[in-house]
Amino acid sequence: MPHPLPLVASTSPDAHLILEQDHGAVIRRTILPGGVRVFSQHIPGMRSATIGAWIGVGSRDEGPEHAGSTHFLEHLLFKGTATRTALDIAESFDRVGGESNAATAKEYTCYYARVIDVDLHMATSVILDMVTSATLRDDEFELERGVILEELAMADDDPADVAHERFSEAVHGGHPVGRPIGGTPAIIKAVTREAVWEHYRQHYVPEGLVITAAGGVDHDELCGWVLEALDAGGWALDPAAVPLARRDQFAPVVATSTPRVDVARDIEQSHIVIGCEGLRAADPRRNTMGVLSTILGAGMSSRLFQEVREKRGLAYAVYSFAQPLAEVGQFGMYAACGTSKADEVAGLLMAELERMAYDVTPGELERAKGQIAGGTVLRLEDSYSRMSRLGKAELAFGELWSIGEALDQVHAVTGDGVAALAAELAARPRVEVRVGPAT
Missing domain, CATH: 3.30.830.10 (Metalloenzyme, LuxS/M16 peptidase-like)
Structure with missing residues (x-):
């Protein structure tokens, strides 16, 4: 039988869930104040640990005035916070042999880090500092605009990538899921720092944040570290808040494909x-x-x-x-x-x-x-x-x-x-x- 993970208020008895799956791997879920969802899977004997901070917003969710913002944020969150420079963030993981990255998709964005288990506290602190406290400085914004344009140019030089992007556009017609995840050169050149900042402030909120971690992870410690990092980032965590609803899987799709x-x-x-x-x-x-x-x-x-x-x-x-x-x-x-x-x-x-x-x-x-x-x-x-x-x-x-x-x-x-x-x-x-x- 499936194990449901329902969206419930943090005060509900169902806010905490413990499951044992797959030869002793223990999965736990806690809904913290603010509606922040924390999931972990402890895998016995594994010394690595990976943490991810998920926002259920992707390229399909951008309004016309925010086009390109999702992909832009994937880059900009690594460029510094109120307490860390871009070099500080990079060195945090390099000095422990870890790795960090992010992924933008059509329906979500994820910032993650993989480290050995003893460095998971550090990884949690750094990743959530990026999520809660990005500064999106004007000079970094313009530098990263150029980097993203080069990324798009590289993809445009790959005919296989072009074919798949055009296929997605053609299948889904005018529906937002047909948009290129990274945007287009025209969109990236046009989007403003203010529009990206507005997109960030609108969607990067406690109710929309999902934390997942797997490997050598202790769930109770992880929850404590998440609360510590969110408090350091200045996020107000309303005890009565509930997580944002998932997407409507039965919403009508109105699109006209191109043969x-x-x-x-x-x-x-x-x-x-x-x-x-x-x-x-x-x-x-x-x-x-x-x-x-x-x-x-x-x-x-x-x-x-x-x-x-x-x-x-x-x-x-x-x-x-x-x-x-x-x-x-x-x-x-x-x-x-x-x-x-x-x-x-x-x-x-x-x-x-x-x-x-x-x-x-x-x-x-x-x-x-x-x-x-x-x-x-x-x-x-x-x-x-x-x-x-x-x-x-x-x-x-x-x-x-x-x-x-x-x-x-x-x-x-x-x-x-x-x-x-x-x-x-x-x-x-x-x-x-x-x-x-x-x-």
């Missing part, structure tokens, strides 16, 4: 992405989608790899992918090939998806399940992956499955279920993006 997008580039290959709208994150068929995508385009034994690369030698890179979001998602297939072969390759991609609607063999099904099971366990062998899993479970699902329970769901997927989903995807309005030489 075909061609981007002319003076390069050697055509980069093709073909697909359609996928499944939302909480769709009960998400495990079926995982098995489908694995059979179709994950690994050297997948249908796309075998048919397009091994049997015909038409491409070096070919795969399928699925990206679930709160109320909508995307599914697609990618290949890079010679421009003269682009039509043939595009046809093969769709043909393999359509074939899955009536031809899923027991051998393929079991191989895909084994691939997913092994990959899932191996990915969770480090404290960062465990920390990340906790944050995504809280922000997206409100329930956390043990690894064993998650694998049981994968093994419960049937061939008929995969075939039915393949037929549904193949029948949905199709989007095709090509980046390469003009033809």
